[in-house]
Amino acid sequence: MTTPPRTPATPEVPAPAPQPARSGRTVPPRQKVARRVPKWSEVRTLLQFEPIRPTARQRRLQRAVTVEDLRAAARHRVPRSVFEFVDGGAEDELTIRRTREAFDRVEFRPRVLGGAAVVDPSTTLFGRPSALPVVLAPTGFCRLSHHxxxxxxxxxxxxxxxxxxxxxxxxxxxxxxxxxGGPDAERWFQLYVMRDRGLTVELIHRAKAAGYSVLAITVDTPVTGQRRKDVRNGFSVPPKLTPRTVLDIARRPAWWLNLLTTEQLVFATIPAGEPEAHAAFIDGVFDPAVSFADLAMVREAWDGPLVLKGIQTVEDARRAADHGADGVVVSAHGGRQLDRSPVPLEVLPEVVAELGDRLDVLLDSGVRTGADVAAAVALGAKACLVGRPYLYGLMAGGEAGVDKVIEILGSELRRTMHLLGVSRIDQLDPALVRLRP
Ligand SMILES: Cc1cc2nc3c(=O)[nH]c(=O)nc-3n(C[C@H](O)[C@H](O)[C@H](O)COP(=O)(O)O)c2cc1C
Structure with a gap:
């Protein structure tokens, strides 16, 4: 019997001839990659183990690359009502969204080959040096975020x-x-003018005696904006023990333990008693009838730099200058008071153009990156205040968390300045920024 010829499993394919490349040129066939055994000395330099971070907090902070990362970490550290008190805004939160959108519309126009080998982000604020054009904004109930x-x-x-x-x-x-802070620390005091004018003046005197260098009067809060999340959460200071908060204790035991085993959480500067709901309490203390005329009283008690925080229009910035303010913070209060208020980054250029020679103009609301700071400074701000960013850091990791936020903002700012081709803060100018429509 003859066996049938074996058919190959795959038909024989002739070895490919060198293919002409698309350009029409003939390239030589690919060479086999030559391999070798690496030397230990070469491998050793590649083995860069991360130092072991002993605590969960250090690992958490180590992982964070942006302020947004710290926000995500913060959410898991504190009760929901506390996170939402910090994170949330007034009414429909349109201002929160719009302030962020404005920064998202920033387009930089860098200067290439500018020869900026070294970048120095330091500046001078009201005659005093600051390592960055960044100020940690006044934020109430700070010890809620971290004990x-x-x-x-x-x-x-x-x-x-x-x-x-x-x-x-x-x-x-x-x-x-x-x-x-120690004697060299720069500290500003933010004043709410209260119904009790005697107490208001007393606070100014105390701030002066304690070495605060700048007095910022907040002018955008005749009453508190409604933060719906706070209302729905039944938010109060100190937090009340309700069935819901008891459940929270189980989920955030470390936060509660710190709250209950450290000094009592109270307003440390104003006589507070036991506030029922914080918004109602604040409305009872603050004077909604405060006016520009009250600045004379403040001026009498305070001879240092005076800043109005919460200016939202060029007309009010002019009135601030006319009443002897040294600076204004163009601010939407982080979207926590009047919803649908003007967006600070959009108002800034007009205020600087009209009043930049009479006032130092600062900005806050929505600043989350060093690039945001660079954009605001380029558009004329002397500095940016940041509120939530450092509170996220505080919630995520206490003092080390705030260190991390400042480090992130500083390194982002330095990198942005490098990429923009500027080496000093005063070289950041409006020609470097365009707001996309
Ligand atoms: C939790 C919280 C509490 C605040 N409390 C005050 C305050 O007591 N006085 C004040 O002038 N501004 C207060 N602000 C507003 C900040 O000073 C700042 O204007 C705002 O946070 C800037 O916006 P940003 O959070 O987007 O950076 C508070 C902000 C937050 C988030």
């Missing part, structure tokens, strides 16, 4: 060489904040 609250933030700001602004609604006293 070390203002102490941690003030120390981080002092370490970084930037100003920390303490609010009238602080949870650490004027004097205690001054003590943690």
């Amino acid at each position: 070390e609250g203002e102490r941690a933030a003030a120390r981080a700001a002092a370490t970084a060489g930037i100003p920390f602004a303490l609010t009238t609604m602080g949870t650490v006293s004027i004097e205690d904040v001054a003590a943690v």
Whole structure:
């Protein structure tokens, strides 16, 4: 019997001849990659193990690359009502979204080959040096975010060489904040003009005696904006024990333990008693009838730089200058008061053009990156205040978390300046920025 011829599993394919490349040129066939055994000395230089981070907090902070990363970490560290108190805004939160959208519309127009080998982001604010054009904004109830609250933030700001602004609604006293920063720290005091004018003047005197260098009067809060999340969460300071908060304790035991085992959470600067709901309490303390005429009283008590925080139009900036202010913060209060208020980044150029020679103009609301700071400074801001960013850091990791936020903002700013081709803050000018339509 003859066996049938074996058919190959795959038909024989002739080896490909060198193919002409698309250009029509003939290239030589590919060479086999020559391999070798690497030397240990070569491998050793590649083995760069991360130092072991012993604590969960250090690992958490190490992983964060942006302020947004710290926001995500913060969400898991504190009760929901606390996170939403910090993160949320007034009414429909349109202002929060719009302030962010404005920064998203920033387009840089860099200067290439500018020869900027070294970048120096330091600046001068009201005659005092600051390592960055960044100020930690006044934020009430700081110790809700982390039990070390203002102490941690003030120390981080002092370490970084930037100003920390303490609010009238602080949870650490004027004097205690001054003590943690040390004599060289830059501290600003933010004043709410209260119904009790005697108390208002007393606070100014205390701030002066404790070495605060700038007084910022917040002018955008005749009453508190409605933050719907706070209302729905039944948010109060101190937090009340309800079935929901008890459930929260189980989910965030470390936060609750710190709250209950450290000094009582109270307003440290104003006589507070036990506020029922914080918005109603604040409305009882603040004077909604405060007017430009009250600035004379403040001026009498304070001879240092005076800033109006919460200016939203060029007309009010002009009135601020006419009433002797040294600076204004163009601010939407982080979208926490009047929803649908003007977007600071859009108002800024007009205010600077009209009043930049009479006032130092600062900006806040929505600043989340060093590139945002660069854009605002290029459009004429002397500096940016940041509120939520450092509170996210505080929630995520206390003082080290605030250090991390300042480090992120600083390195982003330096990198942006390098890429824009500028080496000094005063070289950031409007020609470097376009707001996309
Ligand atoms: C939780 C929280 C509390 C605040 N409390 C105050 C305050 O007591 N006084 C004040 O002038 N501004 C207060 N602000 C507003 C900030 O000073 C700043 O204007 C705002 O946070 C800037 O916006 P940003 O959070 O997007 O950076 C507060 C902001 C937050 C987030």
